[in-house]
Amino acid sequence: SQQGEEDPQALSIQEGENATMNCSYKTSINNLQWYRQNSGRGLVHLILIRSNEREKHSGRLRVTLDTSKKSSSLLITASRAADTASYFCATGHTGGFKTIFGAGTRLFVKA
Amino acid sequence: ETGVTQTPRHLVMGMTNKKSLKCEQHLGHNAMYWYKQSAKKPLELMFVYNFKEQTENNSVPSRFSPECPNSSHLFLHLHTLQPEDSALYLCASSQEIGAGARDTQYFGPGTRLTVL
Numbered sequence: 001s002q003q004g005e006e007d008p009q010a011l012s013i014q015e016g017e018n019a020t021m022n023c024s025y026k027t028s029i030n031n032l033q034w035y036r037q038n039s040g041r042g043l044v045h046l047i048l049i050r051s052n053e054r055e056k057h058s059g060r061l062r063v064t065l066d067t068s069k070k071s072s073s074l075l076i077t078a079s080r081a082a083d084t085a086s087y088f089c090a091t092g093h094t095g096g097f098k099t100i101f102g103a104g105t106r107l108f109v110k111a
Numbered sequence: 112e113t114g115v116t117q118t119p120r121h122l123v124m125g126m127t128n129k130k131s132l133k134c135e136q137h138l139g140h141n142a143m144y145w146y147k148q149s150a151k152k153p154l155e156l157m158f159v160y161n162f163k164e165q166t167e168n169n170s171v172p173s174r175f176s177p178e179c180p181n182s183s184h185l186f187l188h189l190h191t192l193q194p195e196d197s198a199l200y201l202c203a204s205s206q207e208i209g210a211g212a213r214d215t216q217y218f219g220p221g222t223r224l225t226v227l
Binding site: 033035040041042043044045048088090092099100101102103104 | 113115117152153154156199201203205214215216217218219220221223
């Protein structure tokens with residue numbers, strides 16, 4: 001069964017605005033990762049947050065993790081047209097279990 | 112450039128053809144993956160190899176046959192495919208499986224497959 005589920009499915013904003021995407025999951029995790037995919041291309045890893053971390057930053061990206069609610073959010077500040085892409089969360093587990101990807105949020109940033 | 116290459120980038124084949132997709136990683140990773148990505152569907156994990164051994168076959172039809180001759184190369188052999196198999200096939204690698212940060216996956220650009 002699918003682990004991560006992103007919300008919203010699609011998001012359209014103006015350049016300069018902030019974009020927030022959410023991810024919910026069902027079972028305990030070791031870490032949670034966010035990936036980005038430009039249309040028709042492979043996924044690119046953005047950021048990983050461990051289960052004992054609550055917040056992490058990387059450039060214009062801010063990720064939060066709330067293990068009590070089994071949810072994470074990705075915030076992109078001061079968005080640019082080049083941020084237009086699909087964003088996926090993926091949950092990582094210990095013990096040889098695979099990383100599971102959600103269905104993704106499609107972000108469109110209008111110039 | 113992620114260090115994972117896939118060939119061909121585009122492939123059109125008939126239902127009776129036999130073709131192979133190739134993936135190569137230059138990252139020294141031990142785990143490799145095949146995913147299928149269809150329009151408006153979540154990424155579907157197909158196969159996982161860890162140290163050249165297949166550890167996951169996610170109920171994939173036998174018309175898809177993976178091969179992992181070494182830790183750097185992964186193939187997906189295709190035969191008698193159906194039109195619904197048309198999709199973007201993505202290869203990925205990671206240092207390990209289920210090892211925290213070391214299972215961060217690095218993806219190739221994908222092969223866009225069209226089955227006529």
